[in-house]
Amino acid sequence: MVxxxxxxxxxxxDDGFIAVNDLDLEVNDGEFLVLLGPSGCxxxxxxxxxxxxxxxxxGEIHIDGMKVNHLPPGARDLGxxxxxxxxxxxxxxxDNLAFGLRMAKGEKRIPDEEITTRVIEIxxxxxxSDHLNKKxxxxxxxxxxxxxxxxxxxxxxxVLLMDxxxxxxxxxxxxxxxxxxxxxxxxxxxxxxxxxxxxxxAMTLADRVAILDNGILQQHCAPLDAYNKPENKxxxxxxxxxxxxxxxxxxxxxxx
Amino acid sequence: xSGKSLMKQWYTPVEITTLKRWIFASCIVNMLLLTxxxxxxxYDLLLAGIFACILLGLLYHNMPSVHEEKKxxxxxxxxxxxxxxxxxxxxxxxxxxxxxxxNSWIILPSxxxxxxxSSRPVTVWTSKELxxxxxEYGLERNHQLIKKYRNITTHLTLLHFxxxxxxxxxxxxxTAISPGNALGGELGDSFTTQHFEKVLSGESxxxxxxxxxxxxxxxxxxxxxxxxxxxxxxxxxxxSGRNVSxxxxxxxxxxxxxxxxxxxxxxMKSLGLLNSHIxxxxxxxxxxxPLCVWMLKGFFDTIPRELEEAAVLDGCNQFQVxxxxxxxxxxxxxxxxxxxxxxxxxxxxxxxxxxxxxxDMYTLPVGLASMISSTGQAWGDFAAASILVSIPVAxxxxxxxxxxxxxxxxxxxxx
Numbered sequence: 001m002v003x004x005x006x007x008x009x010x011x012x013x014d015d016g017f018i019a020v021n022d023l024d025l026e027v028n029d030g031e032f033l034v035l036l037g038p039s040g041c042x043x044x045x046x047x048x049x050x051x052x053x054x055x056x057x058x059g060e061i062h063i064d065g066m067k068v069n070h071l072p073p074g075a076r077d078l079g080x081x082x083x084x085x086x087x088x089x090x091x092x093x094x095d096n097l098a099f100g101l102r103m104a105k106g107e108k109r110i111p112d113e114e115i116t117t118r119v120i121e122i123x124x125x126x127x128x129s130d131h132l133n134k135k136x137x138x139x140x141x142x143x144x145x146x147x148x149x150x151x152x153x154x155x156x157x158x159v160l161l162m163d164x165x166x167x168x169x170x171x172x173x174x175x176x177x178x179x180x181x182x183x184x185x186x187x188x189x190x191x192x193x194x195x196x197x198x199x200x201x202a203m204t205l206a207d208r209v210a211i212l213d214n215g216i217l218q219q220h221c222a223p224l225d226a227y228n229k230p231e232n233k234x235x236x237x238x239x240x241x242x243x244x245x246x247x248x249x250x251x252x253x254x255x256x
Numbered sequence: 257x258s259g260k261s262l263m264k265q266w267y268t269p270v271e272i273t274t275l276k277r278w279i280f281a282s283c284i285v286n287m288l289l290l291t292x293x294x295x296x297x298x299y300d301l302l303l304a305g306i307f308a309c310i311l312l313g314l315l316y317h318n319m320p321s322v323h324e325e326k327k328x329x330x331x332x333x334x335x336x337x338x339x340x341x342x343x344x345x346x347x348x349x350x351x352x353x354x355x356x357x358x359n360s361w362i363i364l365p366s367x368x369x370x371x372x373x374s375s376r377p378v379t380v381w382t383s384k385e386l387x388x389x390x391x392e393y394g395l396e397r398n399h400q401l402i403k404k405y406r407n408i409t410t411h412l413t414l415l416h417f418x419x420x421x422x423x424x425x426x427x428x429x430x431t432a433i434s435p436g437n438a439l440g441g442e443l444g445d446s447f448t449t450q451h452f453e454k455v456l457s458g459e460s461x462x463x464x465x466x467x468x469x470x471x472x473x474x475x476x477x478x479x480x481x482x483x484x485x486x487x488x489x490x491x492x493x494x495x496s497g498r499n500v501s502x503x504x505x506x507x508x509x510x511x512x513x514x515x516x517x518x519x520x521x522x523x524m525k526s527l528g529l530l531n532s533h534i535x536x537x538x539x540x541x542x543x544x545x546p547l548c549v550w551m552l553k554g555f556f557d558t559i560p561r562e563l564e565e566a567a568v569l570d571g572c573n574q575f576q577v578x579x580x581x582x583x584x585x586x587x588x589x590x591x592x593x594x595x596x597x598x599x600x601x602x603x604x605x606x607x608x609x610x611x612x613x614x615x616d617m618y619t620l621p622v623g624l625a626s627m628i629s630s631t632g633q634a635w636g637d638f639a640a641a642s643i644l645v646s647i648p649v650a651x652x653x654x655x656x657x658x659x660x661x662x663x664x665x666x667x668x669x670x671x
Contacts, residue, residue, distance in 0.1 A: 072573075073568045
């Protein structure tokens, strides 16, 4: 059971700006949660607090029933996919995938043979087997994206975090990668938290969405419920209006 | 106005436009070259030169345009007068490579001007009404030729700059391989390796070389061990006094070295570090550090933070992030910074001269200088030694060229 809980979490930056305010959020085991909102709404900060890259000002974050506020990021057993991929440019793809496994020390140390098998396994899953000896700059955008995904998954993390992972891809690739991410989630069943500002991504990927604005949680429910029963004007405008517009455009195209 | 007549208006033969630029350039250059006539006290030639400059300026202003046959003929006349002046200047001087080059700045432009102004495209353009097809043909021809002429201009300019840098080098090499210890003489008239043999077998040169290597490599290593962590700290951490110390680093650089020479000397004397390697290494590090730290800080700033965050999530601690991710990525910057501090120490003269006064503690630059002052102007040996001193530096540059160009950080992030 991997359950993630935010309890009255607040993030206040040094300059007094409150990025996340009094956030209460629960992510169930194996759930795909999408944090959705316009830029500057605090969704990335929420994710970074969970990852341990930002300190929590107030409140508590629990992973698997354990308070992780002061646990170093490496010890939280998370995998994260960055918007810019953040692959290590000086390492081959294989080394990129293996780096996290090699860093485990002491009791958690993983024997070399197991590292190799796990890297090969994940490379097959993501169709990267032919590229293990290449450097990141030799790969296309979509392939780099898959490496970033693989690097996060190869450690078999308790929770998988994704920070706008598709925003650097073109429309076509974004579509295929979206399907791929959902397929991986269904296959592995890892609890996943996914940050995006793209309503379509949220609607197609999520089990549940958490819609944020100005650091405050607006609505937290299944995507269709948010669409059918928006709780306030912001959700209605941000989610429904956008999708209605899209449907309207599509309809007018078909009529032609 | 219709498109076709517009096109006619736009058409000028490439000869005219190029000529305008070249005449302008040669006019400026000739004005500068008048200095030589002045220095040689050749007042007739100086006068002729000034006259040529004025005529060139006049020619520049009288380039013909469409239907200006009279102006074209006037320009032709001007060019032939300038050409005449050039020839006159040339024959009244001794024929040497330098004099030919000097006067070719008058002769060549005027000759080209004569040739091009009387060429068929220009003649037709100035005298007749052009048909559309002729204009189209002319424009296409312009397009092809303009690249060629631009190329010639660029390469001629570059050639001059190359000559300016290479000539002293050729001179030194010639002095080193000619017998005897005199400066000057014909280029490449004789060959000997006696100077090199003498310098290489001489004991003092070997001591100086060893001194220089110890001091330079020491400076390089000590400088890097301090500058790398310092640069990283300045780039990534916020601490009190950060900005002040960054500025303080620069402050030292703002004073000319000679100001701190005497205080340095007193400090070194009281520490008992005169006539030692360590003293020089410390002094060089102090002068080289600010720039090294700033350079490395600048490079570390370009490494995306996300990369380090990814490493943190992969289980690295702060030190491992630095050694396993940041440092391997910084190899080019570190190499360049190291090269910089090495060269600064290798070439430094003033501090070395002041601190290390005994012959067996000289570094190469000081040793080289001593060859000229004390042992009676042994220019041949001096030249050979200075070539030997530059070889390691040249090799280093060849080796580090790869790093200077390479940008390892590219490709790790985004598309």
